[in-house]
Amino acid sequence: MPDRAWRNDAVAKVTGAARYTDDLKLPGLLHAVPVYSNFVHARIRTIRTGAAEAAEGVIRILTARDIPGANRHGQIRKDMPVLADDKIRYHGDVIAIVVARTRVQAVAAAALVEVVAEPLPAVLDPEEALRPDAVPVHEQHGSNLIHTHRVRRGDIERGFGESDFILEHDFQTQHVEHAYLETEAAVCLPRPDGVMEVRGSMQHPFSTRRFVAGTLGEPLANVEVVGTPLGGGFGGKDDTAALVCARAALAARLLGRPVKMTYDREWSMRESYKRHPYRVRYRMGVRRDGIIRAVHCRIVADGGAYCSVTPWVTWRSTVQCCGPYTVENVHCDTLGVYTNNVFTGAMRGFGSPQMNFVVEQMVEIAAEKLGMDAVEFRRLNMVQQDSLTITGQKLNQHRVAMGEALDRVREASSFEEKRKRCSHGSDEEEELYGIGLAMSYRGVSLGAEGADFTAATVNAQADGSILLDVGVHENGQGAESAMILVLARELGVRPDRIRLQRSSTATIPDSGTTVASRGTIMGGGAVVQAARELKRKIATTLSQRLGCPMEEIRFEGEAVHGRGQALPFAEAMAEMYKARVFPFAFGMFRAPEVSWDEETGQGDAYFTWVYGCQAVELTVNRRTGKVTLLGMTAAHDVGRAVNRPMVLGQFYGGMAMGAGYALQEEVRMEEGKIRNTNFHTYRILKADQLPDMQAVIIENPDPLSPSGAKSIGEPVNEIMAPAIANAIYNATGIRHFRIPILNPLSSESSAEDPPADRKEPS
């Protein structure tokens, strides 16, 4: 196994040869662009397309009326239109698409489409949206409440009664943009065989296929979604990306020609869904001896105009509402709410970054009040081997590595020693110094959120080369390479024997989505099962030839070994073909059963968990408030690290994104319209803002994961914000209950108005 940075797509990516969606060209290709309106909430009367139709190069303008199939889509609730019909529900709703010979012509014509609509009052505050007299965003849904989740554990009154003090704080988090560097794009080709071939910058080919087939009113088998290199996803290339594909496919089907639809940055930021802003009221009851006796919390998530995956995101927040701590008495209510803001959905972390920001500060506030060391306080309350979680799940199926993660970070960051140097707002220093940490545990994969199974096929050729197909999507994280390495290890062959087939919804069963950091554990699980099946076939077929019973046959060192003799892998495959047995196998991995009771919020929520801890050192300039990050350390239990360099890449990228979340990223809305729609006003962290990072991989292969791997992409992204908030507190003595912390010296962290973009959305 190579311990260097092995990737199957590296050369293509450094030479510019990799073909992302917008890089594709087809003969006769037409270009489609979206048309927006200037309304935030309005009833549509007419859409006037005459002037646009007459514009140079325009082939056709399409509106909702042109859709042959369904115009409402969604993974949970079908409420998202491909093209707005009855109402405009947010500023990013697309009301028409313009198809023209060139993109420039399409953009010019889009400005000529006119929407006549009757404005409705916009509901922009989730608490106001919940009032009985609030204007409904979706009339047919009744209220603006999308859904609720709850946890009812123990006796909350008794828990508070047994507490020596009760802390209560309100927290608030912001809308966050994924800011994948590649904007949404789709290229759709109506093939002569009747199939609509879709390539898109998206991370959920199977959901995309449902959106496309539904829009066209055709069976799933009529649509083939082909995997295409993706310029970043982070959970963000799901619903919006699927809608972009559906629009391009609609145009392609109606016009009988290939159509490309590529977004510019402003459209992408205006229309695409964001990370949910949360408002959390958190009450914690603590006993003198340092035990948390009760937690009461109310979580309100702004779901925006559409449901998307809000119920799943907030479910994770609910299950993890006490962080990695065992609490006997818990009362949690979580509400997802419709508003006329941009809709919100999956983003790296999936409901955990918000709650960790809350919980990891609450424990420090409590420890300080007790006069106890915050690390000791954490240790007293954190989950241990065989602990019961707040949903009543016993952690006895894997090794609980919470304490280990905490200790490894403390050591690697010299935490104890550095903590003594913290400024605590002292007025002697110009640069106030602080170190802070945060930790979490995280349920792996979808849990009770969704159907969790994945397929793979292994197809060895007569010359010993191998084709692998897995229902996992390459989002840029190196999923393909990880799958290849898992297979290579199982078969005892070099990874360069293996080719991952370009993934397609036509060749592998619907394996769900590559989100929730489930790529490696689920895809890897399916690959291992397929490999085992293949080995069984080979062993059965060749046992005579190798002079031993099949049980004794081993696969290693590029060969199939029997008793005292071995066949090089290529020869063994040739033998298989001679024996007229295909060295081909199908494998699937089904996540072990989980359970959930919606009434009580109790159950075995996830089949396994990962544990992580991060620390950060920084200074805050006492006059300017400028934060300088000095160093970051992270330790995470990843299960088995299939590809170490790539796992480390996830560590660094996740910490960087987490730091941006804490310190500067915020989608700024005015009256429901996003003001910062490009990178000069939506600022992500740059190379010179990031410090040295240290990563500690904790290997803890999971007995329930065939490949041993668990997950890493999201855990690394979910605790940097509270670590930074704690470090800022230790530097300045000021607690921040809101992110982003734009001004660390003011407890009412709020922004001065940054300049609007040069290119204002209409």
Next chain:
Amino acid sequence: MSGEMTIAFKLNRRSVKIKADGERMLLWVLRDDLGLTGTKYGCGESQCGACTVVINGEAVRSCRVPLKSVAGKEVLTIEGLARGKALHPLQKALIRHGAIQCGFCTPGMILNAYSLLNRKPVPGPAEIREGMEGNLCRCGCYGRILEAIASAAEEMKTGRTR
């Protein structure tokens, strides 16, 4: 739209002559007319660096460079960096250091680094950091990219002295 004109320049060491609207941005001419799609669009506003190309040795943002301004100049895009199958030391270093995730920022990063090393063959870590500051990587590969550049600079230096 202003009129078409014929513009001649060197592209990846070859002379090209194209007839197009001189006000169009180089990025789109490269991608749409010349099929050089290694140069990426990320923002169109000079903010991300994904569209970086090298003109007369200097890294520039092709999304804000009108085609007419490259007349008579030498343009290098990511497609022109490797010589045949032989990768440039920067390309090799990025692979070696695992500095690639989604790869969308990669061409721009490499070309920006290329021009940095033109100016300053052996930059210190702070100079590399500063020189690369304008190129965004949402996957957060910054640390490894900076390391890779330092290592490529080293390799190119020993290559030169040999």
